[in-house]
Amino acid sequence: MKPDLTRVMPYGDTLNDGKIQLSFSLPVPAGDEGKEAAKQLVQKIGFDEVQIVHNQDLGENFSFYIAYGSLKTAVDYTKIKVSKVNVEQMDFYQVNSFIKKHLNRKVVVVGACTGTDAHTVGLDAIMNMKGYAGEYGLERYPMIDAYNLGSQVENYELIIKAKELQADVILISQVVTQKDVHIHNLTEFVEMAEAEGIADNTLLVVGGPRISHELAAELGFDAGFGSGTLPPDVASFIAVELDKRINNTEVNDEQSYD
């Protein structure tokens, strides 16, 4: 029983059964009408065999539903293309020796949570000495001079600091994405970086739970890292990309699954 990769569907317990679970609230009181409204909505998405398996009163004329249904559409997995940072993953030791061998100097990395964003968890996971999930952070890398400027750093402050430190890399972390505040902030940063003439010689990297490489590239960054990124992922990219820029070595930019 081999799935047809040109027609991939969700899997519950039988190939191509299309089973999906959903949960959501509606701004209507709990009751039979609410349940029916939930069912019709799920049908409108394109689900068959819709079951509202749970409904609950949330008060204030709101109600909560858990639904199951079968999706009848499929995707062609063989045609999927994903834009991503394509660098062979190196570990802590490999990154350091790569930098030593190819660049023969320390790489300066400046990181900050910019704008009003006060959430440093992601930046700290990548930069702090201790790192995250057993991987050392950039501060621990002997071939990297890492400066963590912390939270709520204004874009212009970050640029001034980066120029002062002659940064090779600027790392920006954005966690708060409500009302697309991160998009405005990141766009402003790139515009300032270009106006200040540092965009060409400095790698601009952004990370955060809602950040993809595709989004980052669209905004004018050199790379974007989403959730689950560990320090060596970022360090490997920095090492290889700087080598490519400084020593004109070639690396493929895109990778596809076909």
Place this chain on the structure above:
Amino acid sequence: MSKLNLDLNLVDRARSAAQNIAHNIQQMVDQHTTVAVERTVARLMGIDGVDLLGVPLPNVVVDHVHQQRKLGKGIAWWLGNAMVYYEIEPQQLAEKISAGSIDLGQVPIQPEDEIEEAINLNACLAMQKIKENRNKRSELCRQYPPGRSPCQYVIVATGNIYEDTVQACSAVRQGADIIAVIRTTGQSLLDYVPYGPTTEGFGGSYATQANFAIMRAALDEVGAEVGRYIQLVNYCSGLCMPEIAAMGAFERLDMMLNDSMYGILFRDINMKRTFVDQYFSRMINAYAGVVINTGEDNYLTTADAFEEGHTVIASQFINEQLALLSGLRHEQMGLGHAFEIDPKTENSLLYELAQAQLSRELFPDCPLKYMPPTKYMTGDIFKGQVQNALFNLVSVLTSQGIHLLGMLTEAIHTPFMHDRAIALENSIYVMKAARNLGDEIHFKAGGIIQTRAQKVLHEACEMLEEIEGIGIEETLARGMFANVRRMPEGGKGLSGVIKRAAHYTNPFMKLLQEELQD
């Protein structure tokens, strides 16, 4: 009775070191005031509203004296002097200052006894208003008893205060006892408090006095319906710490996030500014009957929870001693800590239990604010629900007071309405199922839990004694808390710290000190 077999001599040593640390901080505090403290005095004296540019009048009044470098005498004195001369109220003075028709620095100096009388009369009004709110709370709590401990605490964070009230009331109907309105990101660094009701914010709603009143009314209403007094929380932190305390006292907030070092460490606010501001803000909170929540949980999001457990305990001791100096009672100290050990750690549950029980035994009369897992929450909401269930279990087992509900979508977005309902269902179920389990359990002598707690206490005691030796400034400069380094002359807000003049006047500080003595 101790379940951890703690060395009481070690507890005394830790507490005494913290006491000395707090007294040293207080010596510095007693020599200074800040623009925020003075704006608070202006607010307490009745100044409110904004000018044509939207600048709050307390800022207008305080800034124009500060620019003349005359704030060391205290804004109350300058206002009192003008009140006597012009025979008008502080609010009218503020409006005239804003219009440019009065300059407090140019008003002829009036007899000192008349100034004092004018100030004191005015100050009594504010004190009376705060006292009435405190009485009103007691009365409502008799009529509608608050939820039982550990109290279920959830946040709302829509950015629109009216939407917030809908979310809050829904949560109350699912069993929430405490509602915190998260502030818009970045408000802590504003050197003024925005004005009026607001409907736009990022990751939260502006803390304004009007927003406080809107949520207070909504919670009183739904509380009466469900028969529980619902406690309202906001953030007494950042550059306007004492002003928020005053506004909260006027609008009967019940809890305030109010840490002595959080702003220094996590918002890079100058340490002098923070310590001076926290003192006055805590005095107001103390008098208003507010329970403060401290922020030790945050240390564990930047530093490792297993390795840095002792820094949480050390900070709790410092927060306790500083709170006592501000007149807060132990029942008003929601000392913070968190369930943040990496879930991949073997026996992580035992270490969490050890830490939570340790806080419980060291501060038996404090409600303790227990924070849920955040650092190791992922997009896997199903696993997140289990992490939260373990957290709920530890909380009920160790009798925490203020239980912040973990959201299964913690790593994804500010909570949806049903995320909160799911969290409350989880917590209420676990706590009901294990309600008296703590009473039935003793920890094995010399076992993993006792050994861990004793080790953490020992390290905390050593850390406090080291801080006692080097002083708090050097401690922060070395990055001993949260792995964050801060310099005494660094950080935001230092230009708003002012040396008190010989005859510094702050009627509220005097009245509060008297009131809080007994």
